[in-house]
Amino acid sequence: MNVEQERQSYYEDLRPLNLAPLWSVLKRLVPAEPVPAAQPWCWNWEDVYPQLLRAGSLISAEEAERRVLVLENPGLPGKSQVTDTLYAGIQLILPREVAPAHRHTQSALRFVLHGTGAYTAVDGEKTRMSRGDFIITPFWTWHDHGHEGTEPVVWLDGLDVPLVNFLRAGFRESHEEKAQSSTRLIGEAAARFGSGMLPLNCDRSSVTSPVFSYPYARSREALHLLARAEAPDPHLGICLKYVNPLNGDWAMPTLGTALRYFPRGFSTRPYRATESLVLVCVEGRAQVTIGQGPTFSVGPNDIAAIPGWCAWTVQAEEDTVFFSYSDRPVHEKLGLLREQRD
Ligand code: 1HN
Numbered sequence: 001m002n003v004e005q006e007r008q009s010y011y012e013d014l015r016p017l018n019l020a021p022l023w024s025v026l027k028r029l030v031p032a033e034p035v036p037a038a039q040p041w042c043w044n045w046e047d048v049y050p051q052l053l054r055a056g057s058l059i060s061a062e063e064a065e066r067r068v069l070v071l072e073n074p075g076l077p078g079k080s081q082v083t084d085t086l087y088a089g090i091q092l093i094l095p096r097e098v099a100p101a102h103r104h105t106q107s108a109l110r111f112v113l114h115g116t117g118a119y120t121a122v123d124g125e126k127t128r129m130s131r132g133d134f135i136i137t138p139f140w141t142w143h144d145h146g147h148e149g150t151e152p153v154v155w156l157d158g159l160d161v162p163l164v165n166f167l168r169a170g171f172r173e174s175h176e177e178k179a180q181s182s183t184r185l186i187g188e189a190a191a192r193f194g195s196g197m198l199p200l201n202c203d204r205s206s207v208t209s210p211v212f213s214y215p216y217a218r219s220r221e222a223l224h225l226l227a228r229a230e231a232p233d234p235h236l237g238i239c240l241k242y243v244n245p246l247n248g249d250w251a252m253p254t255l256g257t258a259l260r261y262f263p264r265g266f267s268t269r270p271y272r273a274t275e276s277l278v279l280v281c282v283e284g285r286a287q288v289t290i291g292q293g294p295t296f297s298v299g300p301n302d303i304a305a306i307p308g309w310c311a312w313t314v315q316a317e318e319d320t321v322f323f324s325y326s327d328r329p330v331h332e333k334l335g336l337l338r339e340q341r342d
Helices: 003-017 045-058 161-166 188-193 216-229 328-333
Strands: 041-043 068-070 087-093 098-104 108-114 118-122 125-128 134-137 143-147 153-159 172-174 238-241 256-262 271-273 277-283 286-290 295-298 303-306 312-316 320-326 339-341
Touching: 041 045, 045 068, 045 087, 087 143, 108 320, 118 134, 216 238, 216 256, 271 312, 286 303, 312 320
Parallel strands: none
Antiparallel strands: 041 303, 068 087, 087 153, 098 143, 098 172, 108 134, 108 153, 118 125, 118 143, 238 256, 256 320, 271 339, 277 303, 277 320, 286 295, 286 312
16 A cells, blocks of 8 residues: 555545545645635616516515525525625515514514615514615514515525524524514614713614614715815725714624725725625616626625635726625624735
């Protein structure tokens, strides 16, 4: 036997003992730099919306529990993942429907894409949903959605499902009632926590922002005023993150959310970070180049997935606004965030 054959026979002896040689996997186990399985991708609204309406005539929100088309990254088929760590789906609710109340340990965000008249209820408080609103469902809070209007309402769901599943920390429960009853006024959380004020001596330990709805009109106005006050950052454009007023940290413990503005004609310099990112176009149109390409033309309600450690740039063809969410808070908290600006 030569050395290679002796090694192979040694490895075969190890296998039934549940032992394995590190030296044959070390470089793959600890790569020189991140190797995402996810690929850069973009889903276009004009492809997604008609398919969502078809789902609307095939299954009710109640039967489906949630009538959602999952954005499946082509590099992660069948995994219900938009990137290596993030989940994204597009949810449809029709007039008079109810998506029944449940809770889970995964944190969820909604970003409203289309229509008016729907609401989401979180722990006894309803909030109305309008296009561009960013709404939080904190982990382990009861939530249901309903619709009192007349047209289809569509939003993006962003969740930390792959992260929570990786940690095997997922729990879920159904509520005994289809829709939870209201125990708070509409707007109560915003009044208590979202007016630049806080109740005196309030408990500030919540890792999720108690302001569970961030209406678009206010966020947009802030970005547009700043665009007149300062030059866009070469890598980020004009970018504001959504924060938890209790501690100034991200609004959600695992998902970092932001709104970004790029004036017409502005091009960003290449930027990459270990975070993986989902970009949603709210207004305008831009070319988004990810890694060595592809370049996607991204317009209203189109959604792009940017895998970790892939450099990306934006070339704004019009005044453009993007909403984004990423796993950045997790990288930061674990000391793993690495960035590169070219
Ligand atoms: C969920 O609870 C909702 O409440 C949407 O609308 C999508 C995807 C995975 C797990 C839970 C919702 C979800 C979800």
